[in-house]
Amino acid sequence: MNSAAVAIKSIDLDLSHPNILWVVMPFMAAGSLQSIISHSHPNGLTEPCIAVVLRDTLYALSYLHGQGHLHRSAITTSSSSSSSLKFTDVAGTPYWMAPEVIHSHTGYSFKADIWSFGITALELAHGRPPLLHLPPSKSMTNPSKRPNADKLLKHPSFKNRKGTDFLVKNVLQGLPSVEKRYKESKGNLHEDDDDPSMQVKQRRISGWNFNQDG
Amino acid sequence: MKSLFKPKPRTPSDIVKQTRDLLLRLTSRDDDNMPDLTKNLRDLKSILYGNSESEPVPEACAQLTQEFFADNTLRLLIQYLPKLNLEARKDATQIVANLQRQQVQSKLIASDYLDTNLDLMDVLVSGYENTDMALHYGAMLRECIRHQIVAKYVLDSPHMKKFFDYIQLPNFDIAADAAATFKELMTRHKSTVADFLSNYYEWFFDEYNSKLLESSNYITRRQAVKLLGDMLLDRTNSAVMTRYVSSRDNLRILMNLLRESSKSIQIEAFHVFKLFAANQKKPADIISIFVANRSKLLRLLGDLKTDKEDEQFEADKAQVIKEIAALEPRDLA
Numbered sequence: 001m002n003s004a005a006v007a008i009k010s011i012d013l014d015l016s017h018p019n020i021l022w023v024v025m026p027f028m029a030a031g032s033l034q035s036i037i038s039h040s041h042p043n044g045l046t047e048p049c050i051a052v053v054l055r056d057t058l059y060a061l062s063y064l065h066g067q068g069h070l071h072r073s074a075i076t077t078s079s080s081s082s083s084s085l086k087f088t089d090v091a092g093t094p095y096w097m098a099p100e101v102i103h104s105h106t107g108y109s110f111k112a113d114i115w116s117f118g119i120t121a122l123e124l125a126h127g128r129p130p131l132l133h134l135p136p137s138k139s140m141t142n143p144s145k146r147p148n149a150d151k152l153l154k155h156p157s158f159k160n161r162k163g164t165d166f167l168v169k170n171v172l173q174g175l176p177s178v179e180k181r182y183k184e185s186k187g188n189l190h191e192d193d194d195d196p197s198m199q200v201k202q203r204r205i206s207g208w209n210f211n212q213d214g
Numbered sequence: 215m216k217s218l219f220k221p222k223p224r225t226p227s228d229i230v231k232q233t234r235d236l237l238l239r240l241t242s243r244d245d246d247n248m249p250d251l252t253k254n255l256r257d258l259k260s261i262l263y264g265n266s267e268s269e270p271v272p273e274a275c276a277q278l279t280q281e282f283f284a285d286n287t288l289r290l291l292i293q294y295l296p297k298l299n300l301e302a303r304k305d306a307t308q309i310v311a312n313l314q315r316q317q318v319q320s321k322l323i324a325s326d327y328l329d330t331n332l333d334l335m336d337v338l339v340s341g342y343e344n345t346d347m348a349l350h351y352g353a354m355l356r357e358c359i360r361h362q363i364v365a366k367y368v369l370d371s372p373h374m375k376k377f378f379d380y381i382q383l384p385n386f387d388i389a390a391d392a393a394a395t396f397k398e399l400m401t402r403h404k405s406t407v408a409d410f411l412s413n414y415y416e417w418f419f420d421e422y423n424s425k426l427l428e429s430s431n432y433i434t435r436r437q438a439v440k441l442l443g444d445m446l447l448d449r450t451n452s453a454v455m456t457r458y459v460s461s462r463d464n465l466r467i468l469m470n471l472l473r474e475s476s477k478s479i480q481i482e483a484f485h486v487f488k489l490f491a492a493n494q495k496k497p498a499d500i501i502s503i504f505v506a507n508r509s510k511l512l513r514l515l516g517d518l519k520t521d522k523e524d525e526q527f528e529a530d531k532a533q534v535i536k537e538i539a540a541l542e543p544r545d546l547a
Contacts, residue, residue, distance in 0.1 A: 148266075208469050209506045210462075 036171065037127055044127040045171065052167045054121055055158040061113055062149040114146040226261050226278035229254055230287060237290040240297050248299060255298075255305040262312040279316040283327040288313075292334055292354070296347060307350045314357040325361040332367045334358075339373040342380040342392050352391040359395070362403045369399060369410045375417070378425040382434055397441055404450040411445070411454040419458065427467050436479050439471055443485040459490045462499045469507070472514060480518060484531070491534045504541050511538055 037045065045053070152158075224232070236251040261278055264270045282288060291306055298306060314324045328334070335358065341351025359365040368374070377399075380392035400407055411418065426438035446455040458464055468490065471483035490500060504511065515535050520527050 208466070208473070208503075208510065210466050210503060 037124070041171070042127045044125045047125075049167055049171055050121065050124045051157050052163070053124060054117070055153070057117060057120065058149045058153045058158070061117065062153065114148065114152075117149075117152075118146075226258075226274045227281040229257050229261075230278055230281040233258065234285060234287045234290060237287070237294050240294050248302075252299060252302045252305075255302050255309065258309050259305045259312075262309060262316070275316055276318045279313055279323060280318050282313060283323050288327065289331060289334060292337055292351075295350060296344075303350050307353050310354045311357040314360055322361070324358075325363060328358060328361055329363045332364065335364060335368055336371070336373070339368065339371075339376070342376070342383070342388060345385060345388065348385075348388040349391055352388070352395055356395050356398055359398055360402065362406060365399060365403045366406050369406065374399075374414075375421065378421045381426065381437075382429060382431055393437055397437075400441060400445055401448070404448060407445070407448075408450045408454065411451060415454065415457065419464070423464065423467050427471065432476065432479075435471065435474075436476065436482065439468075439479060439482040439486065443482055446486060446489060455489060456493070456495075459493045460495070460497050460500070462497070462503065465490050465500055465503060469503075469511075472518075477518075477521075481520060481527075484515075484518060484527075484534075488530050488534045491537045501541060504538055508538055508541070 044050075233251065233254040236247050236254065239247050240251075258278060261274050262270060288310065291310065295303055295306055314322075316322075316324070335355065338351040338355040338358065341347045341355070344351075355368075359368055377392060377396045381389055381396060383389040383392065422438065422442070426434055427442070429435050429438070445451055446458060465487075468483055468487045471479055472487055474480055474483070490496075491504070493500070496504075512535060515531055515538075518531065
């Protein structure tokens with residue numbers, strides 16, 4: 001057993017599995033891009049940084065689609081140590097989910113991943129998902145009009161772009177570690193816990209009295 | 215073999231016809247048909263779902279659907295599913311599921327076909343008793359019961375009692391599939407469900423309480439109390455709800471669920487329990503239980519909190535606490 005740090009996540013899949021799943025995965029020290037953006041870039045990333053993230057996402061989608069896999073809601077995460085982006089997913093997240101997946105009328109195709117890619121691009125630019133104030137299913141669009149990943153990679157935005165090191169330098173440098181960011185948000189939560197009514201430990205209720213007392 | 219020399223491409227209608235012929239030949243032990251049958255099913259699925267190069271073409275889907283239901287192709291596919299290899303079974307399942315939603319001239323012709331072939335639902339529901347077929351037949355069934363006429367047939371059938379056992383099968387995949395089907399049956403067609411619950415109130419809730427809400431299986435209890443809340447809170451089931459919350463036995467069960475160590479179950483149980491408290495025509499024995507357990511109830515409810523702030527939950531809780539605190543023994547008179 002080597003001493004490399006790993007992330008161990010307990011997943012309560014809300015009744016879809018009888019046991020808690022423990023997923024061991026490479027430890028992405030910088031955490032998700034979403035948490036990085038909300039912490040340090042609330043108004044979104046600069047265009048060159050966005051292009052790096054999106055290009056690497058497209059390479060991943062192109063590879064997966066070539067393998068015949070669909071990835072129903074695609075988003076990226078990052079690691080500061082290895083200077084690489086890893087491709088993860090947000091299962092069941094309606095804001096990244098293509099409308100034809102939500103409605104599941106005729107099944108879905110690789111175009112569903114392109115929808116999620118588009119939402120991610122907008123979130124990187126604005127700092128939050130678009131159309132947050134609208135029910136997700138109302139933002140319908142026609143899957144047949146979306147290009148595929150390979151076609152998108154030919155777009156000028158992704159040519160002659162800087163490498164991932166550029167992203168590390170401009171987004172991750174100086175960023176507190178994911179543990180510290182978590183403790184900061186945890187600390188905020190803890191202040192709310194100073195409410196005396198929430199300090200009361202819950203005492204187990206003993207048996208009920210169901211006897212008829214007339 | 216004459217059809218193999220037809221010039222390509224074959225129309226969707228041709229593929230359906232050939233598939234039907236190949237299915238019929240499965241009655242004889244001619245395994246040489248399997249590769250052709252597998253390919254045909256894959257082609258039909260591609261027409262309905264599209265693939266990485268193209269989207270489904272509405273006209274082709276309509277033609278396929280029309281041909282499919284013009285004869286007994288669906289019956290053959292369901293009956294002979296056990297004879298297919300695994301990939302073909304999966305494709306067949308997706309085809310049948312998709313066909314339930316295909317419109318031909320704005321009409322769901324699958325519903326018309328099933329209306330005159332409801333015995334096929336007996337095959338699909340009984341699939342839960344066959345480990346190999348359960349997940350395929352279950353997926354087909356869940357799509358078929360989207361048609362009201364089919365849901366009504368299943369609800370009125372003896373199969374309904376078996377669902378209380380299917381939901382707790384030791385094979386978790388099959389149990390979960392059965393639970394998903396059961397939930398669909400009990401929530402999709404609201405007026406049909408209201409009639410069902412009124413007509414079969416006694417045995418249904420006896421089974422629901424004893425086999426599901428009081429099950430020794432945590433998953434079963436949690437799913438059951440959640441679904442119970444969904445059913446009783448639906449406006450169309452208000453008559454059934456009033457009857458349910460007038461029962462002392464039902465209150466006992468819900469109060470025991472409120473004491474569970476699982477907060478998830480406690481929260482779901484609260485959504486049902488609040489209906490007992492809100493009942494403005496509480497029977498005397500219900501009031502008696504509330505009064506006898508008032509201090510414990512108020513303490514438990516005071517400590518009950520959702521993980522995320524939920525204004526509606528807090529408002530409901532405050533209302534319930536107020537209602538219970540205000541009950542007077544004289545209300546028993």
